[in-house]
Amino acid sequence: MIQVIIADDHPIVRAGLKQIIMEEADISVAAEAANGIDLLTQVRARDFDVILLDLTMPGMDGLDVLKQLKIEKPQIPVVILTIHPESQYALRILKAGAAGYLTKASADEELIRAIRKVYNGGKYISSTLAEKIAFALSEDPGELPHEGLSDREYQVLCLIGGGKTVSQIADDLALSVKTVSTYRARILEKMHLKNNAELIHYAVQNGLVA
Numbered sequence: 001m002i003q004v005i006i007a008d009d010h011p012i013v014r015a016g017l018k019q020i021i022m023e024e025a026d027i028s029v030a031a032e033a034a035n036g037i038d039l040l041t042q043v044r045a046r047d048f049d050v051i052l053l054d055l056t057m058p059g060m061d062g063l064d065v066l067k068q069l070k071i072e073k074p075q076i077p078v079v080i081l082t083i084h085p086e087s088q089y090a091l092r093i094l095k096a097g098a099a100g101y102l103t104k105a106s107a108d109e110e111l112i113r114a115i116r117k118v119y120n121g122g123k124y125i126s127s128t129l130a131e132k133i134a135f136a137l138s139e140d141p142g143e144l145p146h147e148g149l150s151d152r153e154y155q156v157l158c159l160i161g162g163g164k165t166v167s168q169i170a171d172d173l174a175l176s177v178k179t180v181s182t183y184r185a186r187i188l189e190k191m192h193l194k195n196n197a198e199l200i201h202y203a204v205q206n207g208l209v210a
Contacts, residue, residue: 005042008033008034008052020108040068047076049077050118051078077100088209090125
């Protein structure tokens, strides 16, 4: 029996995922976590076979949790399940050590396939993402400006690109407005851009927003 733990801050999402998984004879939802800290606490206390992890959670986001998991429990495969499109985060997430990446719009059977595949030591990505990775490797266009950003800077860039204000981003990421403003200033400096309008234009032009 594959023992899965689901980490998502929305109870309805967790309930829906649990219903899908529990229909399978070989997979069981062994535990649930409402945030990153809760997940880490449970993973430290007992063993699980697969972790389903939401990317955007309050307090400690999924990317930070993933990095900590790869330090403490590198043997447990992590599947990121998120609302964010592949074009935004998938490559960074896979580089950070995730075994799979799925959007919440994925079909039920795709989720089950992903769980079974990572449990057996494989990686799970969609055919669209696989094609994108192959294209990127064959073209090798060199590093784009946003690829030189830190993970948090990149996250802030995507949120600004989606039209969010500094205050809204601070709320989303549980950071202070001052901290987000500092990230924004670093992004502008690193990317040689002048203002939010140019950031939004860049994000849209490079497919970083949905």
